[in-house]
Amino acid sequence: MADSPRVTVAECELDALRSGTVDVLALLDTHLGVRVPGVLSPSECAALVRRVYAGSPFWTPDFDAVQFSLGRAWYTHLEQDREDEYFAQARTSDATVERLLPGFQARMRELIALLVRGQAHRREGWCGPGLHIFPADGWLSHNGGDVHFDTEGLTDTQYEQRARALTVVLMLQPPETGGALRLWDVIYPQRERLPDDAFRARGHDVDYRVGELLVIDSYRLHQIQPFRGGRDRISATAHAVRLDSGTDWEVWF
Ligand SMILES: O=C(O)CCC(=O)C(=O)O
Ligand SMILES: [Fe+2]
Numbered sequence: 577m578a579d580s581p582r583v584t585v586a587e588c589e590l591d592a593l594r595s596g597t598v599d600v601l602a603l604l605d606t607h608l609g610v611r612v613p614g615v616l617s618p619s620e621c622a623a624l625v626r627r628v629y630a631g632s633p634f635w636t637p638d639f640d641a642v643q644f645s646l647g648r649a650w651y652t653h654l655e656q657d658r659e660d661e662y663f664a665q666a667r668t669s670d671a672t673v674e675r676l677l678p679g680f681q682a683r684m685r686e687l688i689a690l691l692v693r694g695q696a697h698r699r700e701g702w703c704g705p706g707l708h709i710f711p712a713d714g715w716l717s718h719n720g721g722d723v724h725f726d727t728e729g730l731t732d733t734q735y736e737q738r739a740r741a742l743t744v745v746l747m748l749q750p751p752e753t754g755g756a757l758r759l760w761d762v763i764y765p766q767r768e769r770l771p772d773d774a775f776r777a778r779g780h781d782v783d784y785r786v787g788e789l790l791v792i793d794s795y796r797l798h799q800i801q802p803f804r805g806g807r808d809r810i811s812a813t814a815h816a817v818r819l820d821s822g823t824d825w826e827v828w829f
Pocket of ligand 1: 708726745756757798799800811813
């Protein structure tokens with residue numbers, strides 16, 4: 577029997593996104609995610625990756641250097657009780673990303689604006705889009721990431737009202753083998769606890785191509801899969817939430 581749309585991932589052309597003819601939010605209601613291939617060319621990705629490595633002294637190590645970020649990620653600070661540092665360093669984080677990857681944060685916001693057919697603003701006081709570096713042969717490459725939702729950054733009110741929220745991942749350097757993002761047909765049912773049957777359900781793996789963008793509902797259960805080979809996994813990430821106005825969104829990392 578063919579998979580129902582809910583358990584498949586939609587694909588959308590960048591041109592269709594630019595022309596505003598695709599309703600990505602509607603696609604996200606009927607699919608596990610939406611992938612947009614070729615958002616960056618392989619050479620653009622390679623150039624960005626070179627800059628990411630040149631900026632390695634400015635990476636933030638997280639979880640005892642299991643992973644690194646360029647720019648500061650909210651969930652890593654939250655889980656390490658470093659919330660104060662996240663906010664104290666937000667401007668520095670953005671300045672560092674801008675210095676190493678000029679225009680990159682703005683480009684991520686522009687992509688989000690296209691995806692939602694609205695306006696994508698900085699989230700005041702928070703860090704803007706950044707990158708995750710998961711080292712080859714590191715702990716995460718062997719074990720995969722946590723199974724999680726991306727709802728940590730929502731306010732209580734946004735969460736209670738189920739404000740529309742998206743996670744956008746742009747793959748700059750996929751690992752040699754593996755490292756897909758596993759998506760489950762499970763939407764955040766409770767704030768603190770995973771549903772008991774979440775791990776029993778079959779997931780769908782999105783095996784990223786270089787320069788590809790993946791959009792998921794931030795309330796969707798997902799997990800980075802283990803990977804092998806000598807190449808670090810480097811992806812850019814941004815989270816976005818829709819404000820009450822309906823067309824305005826706020827973006828952070
Ligand atoms: O890099 C990815 O594929 C997704 C990373 C992720 O789940 C996150 O940043 O919350
Ligand atoms: Fe996530």
